[in-house]
Amino acid sequence: MNTSQDLKDLLFRINRKSYPAYKDTKGSYRFPGYVLSIDHVQGDPFAAPSKISLHIKGAQAGFPESLYATREMRIALQNQLIRGFAAHIEKYNFRAKGSGKSGLIAISKPGQEILERSACTMDAKNGDLTIRLEVGFPANGRTINSGELIKILFDFLPVCVKDALFYRNLDARKLEQVRALAEDQTFIRKELAARNLTAFVANDSVLPRESGVSSRPMKNGIPFVSPDSMAVTLDLPNHGPLTGMGIPCGITLIVGGGYHGKSTLLEALELGVYNHIAGDGREYVITRDDAVKIRAEDGRSIKHTDISFFINDLPNHKDTHSFYSEDASGSTSQAANVIEALETGSHLLLIDEDTSATNFMIRDELMQRVVNRNQEPITPFIERVQWLSDAQGISSILVAGSSGSYFHVADTILQMDHYKPVDITAFAKKEAEAFPSIQPSAPSGAVADYRRVIQPDPAFRPDRRLKMKVLGMDSISVNHDAIDLRCLEQLADPEQIQALSALLCYVERRLFNGKDTLHQIMDQLDKELSTRGLEILSEGGRLAPNLAMPRIQEVYACINRFRGLKI
Template sequence: MKSSSQLDIMLREIDHKGYPAYKSLKGAYDFGDYSLSIDHVQGDPFASPSRLTIHITDKASGFSPDLWRTPDRKTAFCDFLLRRFAKEIQEYSFQARGSGKSGALFTTRPGQEVLGRTACTIDRDSHTILVRFEAGFPANGRTINARELKKILFDYLPRAVKNALYSRNTDQKALRNAIDLYEDQQALRILLTENELAAFVADGAVLPRRSGVSNAPLPGAVPFSSPDSLRISLTLPHRGTVTGMGIRRGITLIVGGGYHGKSTLLKALEAGVYNHVSGDGREFVITDATAVKLRAEEGRVVKKVDISPFINHLPNKKDTRLFSTEDASGSTSQAAGVVEGMEAGTGLFLIDEDTCATNFMVRDELMQRVIAPDKEPITPFLARIRPLYEEYGISTILVVGSSGAFFRKADTIIQMDSYHAVDITDFAKKEAALVPAAEKDVPFPSVNLSRRLCLSAGKREDSRGVKIRTMGKDSLSFDRETIDLRYVEQLVDEEQTRALGSILQYLVIHGHPDASLSDQLRHLYETLTSEGLESIVSSDCPPFLALPRLQEIFACVNRCRF
């Protein structure tokens, strides 16, 4: 490792030279309390900024290793530090001037969710805190402006490190509260399982968001209050007792008039698979961590999925036990989504009828009279929803506003009335008993959940050089193949999508065509959660990756067209 003084000399030597001379700076430098590694140098001032990493030991930072002694604490601690560091370097971004991206300083600016990220992590062996970021190396035209880079490396960055990454400058109470909150949320997830709950919504939670482009809580929103009949109390290790609505496993309907808060509640439950920062309003809206939002997705690819529990006897004689298509219909895509969710290990489906294929969900009595059963290849979800729970243990929370056909099947029926939750189970079940049943339960047949990995073997040799690009969180380009993730609605961060690209790259190289997709992805996810995303990428770890759930990894692989 070179000294910071040597870096200073090198900067003076390359000043005013052509931009490629910056590449000579690649390496590690000792700045006393921390070291700085220049991992990648951009090719010109208009290219993606250079990548750098701060390395600071626990002894130098003053933080006790107890703060990250468990995976939960590590995630919360790193998230806390990253938010501080992001705020600090934002103050200095573009203060160093020049052409193109000169002077830009970027790192992850986390949203409302607390996620494991490569932008801030801790080396398990050395207890060194690693903070990754990008910097636009300054230039005049395409000529090096080393004096401006010296401002960044010797002035702005040391100040940001001092203010954000040293214990002596940290609000210890705020740090402790962040870690305690995360541990409470994880404890609540365990309590869901122990109490046979699919989800929990705390009294006082703020569910509506500020806008379609802001995930912050809506000011002045009606706080959530549980119906008395569904209210439970749970004890958390730090916060103590919390009260709220416990949604039991089984089949739960959310009903009510338009604009009364049905979809708002479901959206909060979708987001409840993640932990949230203090002030989000949904800190104690906790959902089964394996929950999957299920919807129709016309036009998506489906590869060798057994959709026969829902679709069979097609007029074209196509085998639905091993169904593939490049252009799925609403019903076939939703049928595939159910089976793929089962394969990914979900314990809960979240469904909004507004985004479903109607013919997949239900057939009313008149339609059954007009279209003979032997002419209808679809067994609707209504007929399978109860067996899905009783035979496979998979619960469903379903928003319905136009069809009462599911009332007979439900265990719990919650009406949203002007954003207030009301338990109407007894009343709705009595009314449903007066109406002929729309569909009888049909036992759920055995289904193939052991598909083989289907990524193209032809890409294996050169996949290390594959270009991976994201277009927001909804689209991933992998070697010029576009993977549409718009309807994988529980992806919450573009960095998760970017990580999916790295995961695909790893699978293309290391995947085994003869092993089941389920076994491989589960094994890979265990590695990611225990060793971090760094374990599957090169030594030059990308700074901006966030850990997706196992369910989103399955969803991404299932939407690959190669």
């Protein structure tokens, strides 16, 4: 392997040459305590930055095995190391001067959620550490300025590596707190199943966010307090006794006046599928990790989806057992979203009245008298929700502010009053007796036929020109055909969108074979991600530095919204 001196000599030789001479630096170089790999060199100073990685042997990094003993602890530790390294390199960002992106030093900037990221990976067996980041190789115009790159690689980065990536130089107490929180959060998730709960919200949690564009906790936010009737005390391995609200399996209805916290609670629950950092206010808000937020999604693409569980006998005679649409309505899109969620194996649906299609959710008695049931192709969700719960074990948490019809079918009814939940189940059930109830209905067969066989798309073949681009949190462009992701409200980070783009390419090229169903393929992908993580997306031994792990539910959702899907 080349030494750091070899790299420095090379940089001196190419100084003031044309920018493409930087390509000669590609390779690995041994520095004191770590190996620096230049994995990709940008084409010019205005192009996407160069990709480099830092590799530290576990024995050198020195992290105790207890800090990464489980997958959850390891991901939490990786997340903490990214945050610490990002804080250190920020001091040196653009201190090396030049044209375009010269002097840029960048790594992932994690938000409140703890996600598995390609920016930092630790070997579960030996503690070997890899950090991936971007560096803008300096130039004057398009002429190499290697003196400035020497500053970055030989002056700035060694200090950051020493101070942020070696255990002996870090706050051991802080790292132990990260480990302990990860262990406690994992414990709560396991307790949900053991106690027949769908979610847990600890007392004193702060659910409101700072603003619509900030996920930090609101200052002076009202602390959450569980109703006595729903209080559950868990004896966590590190925190000790922790009391909060346990939401039981079944049908839970959240009601209340406007601005009293109904949607705020639901939003906390929908992101409770992820662990959160200490101080977030939601670190002890834990939802079963297969929960899916359901909403109407006018205009989405639907391919060969069996929505007959909810919709039949359409006037245009469309086959709802194999429904296609390039411009779905509110009701058909919401029906498809429920069926696709069940296809992923989800056992918890999260629904907000405000983002639902009214005719999908409810038809009151007066409407049924005026418009005969035989003339309505939609079986509303209210008629199916009890059967889903009782026969299939599919729980639902619903927010409603205008219709009281769900009082009849709900097992638990919470009223949010100034951001505090009140259990009004008995009172609401008593009041509902004076109003007619809607009779639930059971389907004649299975919920849906999931046997959708996917054909590989020739556009993804390696010998074909494929243009894929991620557009923020909104969409992925595939050869100028957009996959709209705006309604996937459980995506928490732009790097998850980057990973979805790469995963779509991966399954198209490697798993879609024209024989297996989408369900079988997603099972295979889930196993690969569980075993190897984001490493399955490495190409030529190089993994992009800006990927964050999405759930398998979001991978399904991305594929289902791809208009070019071949079925």
